[in-house]
Amino acid sequence: MTSADTHSPRAIWQKDGEAWTLELAGDWRRDGAPVEVTGNAPKSAATRYKTDALGSFDSTLPAFVFALLRSIPAEKHKAPSLEGLPESLRGLLTLALAVPEEHGPPALASPASAIGRLGHLTQKAWGSMIGVIHFVGETSQSLARFITHRARFRSSDFWMVVQECGVEALPIVTLISFLIGLILAFVGNVQLANFGASIFVADLVGIAMVREMGVVMTAIIMSGRTGAAFAAHIGSMKANEEIDALRTFGFDPFDFLVLPRLIALVLMMPVLTIFSNAIGILGGMMVGSFVGIPPVLYWNETLTSVDLTNSSLGVIKSVFFGATIAISGCMQGMQAGKSSAAVGEATTKAVVAAITSIIVLDSAFAAIFTLLDI
Amino acid sequence: MAAKITVHSLTMSYGPTVVMHDLEFEVQDKDIFVIMGGSGCGKSTLLRHLIGLEEPAKGSILYGDKDFTATDPTERGDFIRRFGVMYQSGALWSSLTLGENIAMPIEEAGKLPAHTVRDLVAYKLALVGLSGYEDFYPAQISGGMNKRAGIARAMALDPDILFLDEPGAGLDPLSARRLDDLILQLRDSLGSTIVIVTHELASIFNIATTALFLDSATKTQGAVGNPNDLRDHSDNPAVRLFLNRGEAPQTKS
Numbered sequence: 106m107t108s109a110d111t112h113s114p115r116a117i118w119q120k121d122g123e124a125w126t127l128e129l130a131g132d133w134r135r136d137g138a139p140v141e142v143t144g145n146a147p148k149s150a151a152t153r154y155k156t157d158a159l160g161s162f163d164s165t166l167p168a169f170v171f172a173l174l175r176s177i178p179a180e181k182h183k184a185p186s187l188e189g190l191p192e193s194l195r196g197l198l199t200l201a202l203a204v205p206e207e208h209g210p211p212a213l214a215s216p217a218s219a220i221g222r223l224g225h226l227t228q229k230a231w232g233s234m235i236g237v238i239h240f241v242g243e244t245s246q247s248l249a250r251f252i253t254h255r256a257r258f259r260s261s262d263f264w265m266v267v268q269e270c271g272v273e274a275l276p277i278v279t280l281i282s283f284l285i286g287l288i289l290a291f292v293g294n295v296q297l298a299n300f301g302a303s304i305f306v307a308d309l310v311g312i313a314m315v316r317e318m319g320v321v322m323t324a325i326i327m328s329g330r331t332g333a334a335f336a337a338h339i340g341s342m343k344a345n346e347e348i349d350a351l352r353t354f355g356f357d358p359f360d361f362l363v364l365p366r367l368i369a370l371v372l373m374m375p376v377l378t379i380f381s382n383a384i385g386i387l388g389g390m391m392v393g394s395f396v397g398i399p400p401v402l403y404w405n406e407t408l409t410s411v412d413l414t415n416s417s418l419g420v421i422k423s424v425f426f427g428a429t430i431a432i433s434g435c436m437q438g439m440q441a442g443k444s445s446a447a448v449g450e451a452t453t454k455a456v457v458a459a460i461t462s463i464i465v466l467d468s469a470f471a472a473i474f475t476l477l478d479i
Numbered sequence: 480m481a482a483k484i485t486v487h488s489l490t491m492s493y494g495p496t497v498v499m500h501d502l503e504f505e506v507q508d509k510d511i512f513v514i515m516g517g518s519g520c521g522k523s524t525l526l527r528h529l530i531g532l533e534e535p536a537k538g539s540i541l542y543g544d545k546d547f548t549a550t551d552p553t554e555r556g557d558f559i560r561r562f563g564v565m566y567q568s569g570a571l572w573s574s575l576t577l578g579e580n581i582a583m584p585i586e587e588a589g590k591l592p593a594h595t596v597r598d599l600v601a602y603k604l605a606l607v608g609l610s611g612y613e614d615f616y617p618a619q620i621s622g623g624m625n626k627r628a629g630i631a632r633a634m635a636l637d638p639d640i641l642f643l644d645e646p647g648a649g650l651d652p653l654s655a656r657r658l659d660d661l662i663l664q665l666r667d668s669l670g671s672t673i674v675i676v677t678h679e680l681a682s683i684f685n686i687a688t689t690a691l692f693l694d695s696a697t698k699t700q701g702a703v704g705n706p707n708d709l710r711d712h713s714d715n716p717a718v719r720l721f722l723n724r725g726e727a728p729q730t731k732s
Contacts, residue, residue, distance in 0.1 A: 135599075135637070136589055163637045163669070165595065168602035175601065175610075193668035200606055200661055207611030444573035444618040 112160060113137070116169065118144030121153075126189075127173075130158035133166035140169060148177065154189035167197045174202065240436040244367065247359040251368070256360040266369040270331040274377060277326055282381040285318050286310055286388025294396050303396055307406035310389030315411050319382040320419040321467055324426035327374065328459035332434035335366050336455035339438025340448035348439070358439070367431040374427030375420045382419060386411075414479060422470050426463050433459035481544045483508045483640065483672045484529065489538035491524050497536070497698060498524050504691055504703045506674060509666055511686050513706065514676045515721070516693035522676040523567065525693065526644055529674065530564055531555055542640075560588075563638030567645050569629030571617040577604060577628045578613030584635045603631040608657055623650045630658070634665065640672045641665065647679040659685045680724060684710075692718045 114137060117128040125147045133140070159166075174185045185202065187195045250256035293309040339362055342348050351358050386407055393403040434455045441451035482505035489502040498521040506512045514522045527533045529540060531547065540547045547558055571580050581600045585591065591599075604612055607627040617625050630646055643662075647655045659682055665671050677683060683690060687706050694701035694717055702709050702718045710722035720726075 135585075135591065139592060140595075164599055164602065164634075168595070168598040171602040171605060172598040196664045197606065197668050200657070200664055201602055201610070202605065203657070204605065204608040204610055206605075207609070442618055444616070446574040447618065 114140045114165070116140060116142045118142075118146060120147075124152045126153045126155055128155040128158070129166065129170075130156075130160075132160035133162035133169070135163055135165050140165075146173065146177075152186050152188070154187070156189060156191060159191070162194075167194055167201065170194070170198060171201050174198075175206065236440055237436065240439065241432065243359045244363055244432065244435075247357065247364050248367075250357075250360060251364055256364055257356065258361045258365050262361075263365040263369060266365050267373060269334070270327065270366075270370050271373040271376065274327065274330060274373075275380070277330065278323055278377050278381050279384050281322055281326055282314075282319060282384040283388040285322055286314060286385030286390075287392055289313050289318065289385070290389035290392035294392065298396070303393075304398055304402065304406055306389060306393055306396075306398065307403045308410035311386055311407040311411040312415060314385035314389075315382045315416045315419050317419070317467070319385055320378045320423045320426060321463065323374065323377050323381045323423065324430065324463045325460055327370070327377070327427070328430050328433070328456050328463065331370060332430040332455050332459045333452045335431065335434030336437040336441070336452045337448055339435055340441035340451040343438065343441050344443045344445065344448060346443075363431075363435040363439070366435055367428060370427040370431040371424055372427075374423040374430075378419055378423040382416070418470075418474060418479065422467065425466055425470075429462045429466060430459045433462060481541070482506060483510065483542070484512075484674070485541040486529075487539045487541065489525075489528065489540065490536045491521060491528055491533065492536040493524075499693060499698050499700070500537075502538070502691075502693075502700050504700065506672060506689070509670055509672055511662060511666055511673045511675065511688045513683050513687040513690040514674065514693065515678050515683060515690055516701070517678070517695050517721070520693045520695035521698075522678075522693060523644055526642055526674070526676050530562055530642055531559060560636075561639040563633035563636065563641045565626075565629045565633040565641075565643045565646055567648075569617070569622075569625035571625055571628055571632065573617050576614050576616055577609065577620075577631075580617075580628065581632050581635050584632065588636055599635070603634055604628070606634070606661060607631045608654065623654060626650065627654065627658070630661075637669055638671060640674065643673065643675045643677075645676055645678075647677055647682050655679065655682065658682075662686050680722065683722075692721060694718075 112132045114131040114133040115129070117130070119126045119128065170190070187198055190198070247256060289310045290306050293306045294303055297303050297305050297309070339348075342362070348358050348362070351361055390400055390403045390407075394400055437451040437455035437458065441447045484506035486502050486504050490500040491498040491502075502525070514525055516522050524533065528535055535548055539549070542558060545558075547555070550558065571577070572583075575583065578597075578600045581603050582596050585596050585599055600613060601610065604610055607630050609624060609627055609631065612620065612624070612628070617628070620628070626646065626649060630643065633641060633643065646658055646662075650658060662673055662675070663686055666673055675682075675687075683706050689704065690706040690709060691703045692701035692709065692713075692715070694715070696717065701715045702713045704713075706722065709718050711719075713719050713722075
């Protein structure tokens with residue numbers, strides 16, 4: 106046997122009459138050679154251990170013996186014999202074996218069958234729907250308290266949210282709206298120039314911005330920016346038991362957290378939408394000047410197509426979109442679990458739910474406006 | 480022979496605010512060294528300095544004869560790998576199960592067969608009384624259990640020095656006692672040096688070989704020594720008051 110072999114960790118089973126002996130030898134280190142096991146483990150534990158040739162060891166040795174003792178059914182219900190093991194090892198194993206093993210999965214596993222899975226998904230969807238109804242109900246009650254001057258929240262919180270979802274959103278709204286106006290004008294001009302009708306780029310950009318693009322793009326930006334921030338902030342508060350603390354002091358968390366965010370966003374969304382429309386038209390105007398349409402002509406053409414009715418459609422929608430974003434963000438935050446991973450999940454859900462709801466709502470508005478011939 | 484840890488003229492501050500100044504103490508090999516003091520006196524801040532999460536405003540921290548505070552990032556990484564740290568809240572990674580939390584540092588440290596990693600994880604969890612909890616997520620267990628799992632993770636690589644930040648806070652008396660036994664056993668069996676931040680007096684008297692008292696009034700170390708000696712014979716009345724649970728300090732004999 107070479108020197109390296111002498112130091113490699115070994116476990117050798119030997120039968121001595123009715124008793125079993127497990128000989129442990131070599132150096133048992135995490136960064137050493139793998140363990141070599143000789144002989145088959147018995148159905149019952151070793152009654153004796155032999156450690157004459159045992160060298161140095163770290164946790165790999167007690168972990169090996171612990172796994173062995175746990176794997177032998179007969180040993181689970183009685184104190185196993187640790188005879189022959191070094192004192193230091195006995196102490197550690199006694200501690201590890203002192204508490205019985207916990208059995209059973211921590212959470213309900215998904216059912217294996219297709220019908221079971223379908224049922225599971227249905228239950229989840231039903232639970233989510235109940236959650237939405239519950240949240241909307243609580244928010245409505247909170248709004249009613251606000252209208253009747255019974256809601257309690259700090260006005261400084263409200264103004265802080267107004268600033269966050271208003272002024273602080275302007276740079277990103279400006280950039281995106283300008284680029285959208287620019288893209289619409291470029292694409293429109295490619296087609297309209299074929300008919301010598303480049304001037305109608307102003308109509309296209311104007312109508313598209315004030316009816317659809319301005320409000321939808323602003324809503325998507327606000328979903329990703331403000332809706333996610335609402336979910337993350339409220340979710341973190343939930344994880345830190347701050348919401349429980351509000352309740353125990355008699356504050357309604359809906360009044361305190363949801364209401365200021367909902368009102369602020371509903372107020373700020375129309376303002377941001379009007380701003381976005383103006384910047385988009387400016388972007389179109391810039392492209393117009395590149396393709397030979399003087400800015401004054403472009404502006405006059407825009408005014409002929411964009412009337413008050415058209416302009417107000419986007420602004421009306423923005424109120425509903427604002428409420429949708431605020432409700433999605435706050436709801437996911439309030440329903441988040443109590444871990445940092447759950448906060449991340451809530452944030453993702455808030456953004457996805459808000460954007461999906463905005464597109465669905467926008468489709469509904471398109472249908473309604475068509476029916477009303479607006 | 481050099482002490483395991485030597486702290487020399489250490490001043491800790493957050494910006495212009497000095498937390499503690501001119502700390503001077505040694506932690507010997509296989510010591511169970513307790514850092515104690517009132518709430519907010521800077522115990523956890525001292526621990527963060529010892530493990531390199533904060534830079535000292537002044538002074539030095541030596542491990543053996545090597546100045547930890549003057550190391551470059553590579554050297555510091557080598558030092559830190561010898562440490563096991565349990566944070567106050569457990570600080571488990573919430574997206575991983577308890578088993579994965581413990582397995583991750585083991586797998587990172589070197590290639591091991593999957594069954595060996597599994598055995599090590601099961602054993603470490605069993606040591607802290609959480610046998611069979613491998614598949615639970617941190618959010619599915621109580622705060623005390625999270626804390627114990629945090630200790631299991633800190634022990635994952637059989638660290639040379641184990642730092643524990645308030646390990647006994649929030650534990651039931653049996654778990655706290657079990658934790659004390661575990662700390663003593665780790666020191667005796669694996670030869671680990673253990674630095675603990677705590678103000679659990681029962682635990683201090685049960686396990687500590689040396690205790691350091693941080694005095695928030697003077698922002699200096701109030702005393703350092705054996706906790707029983709400090710309780711009965713310390714020159715500093717604040718130390719005697721602290722170790723006697725606020726009872727009238729015994730007169731120095």
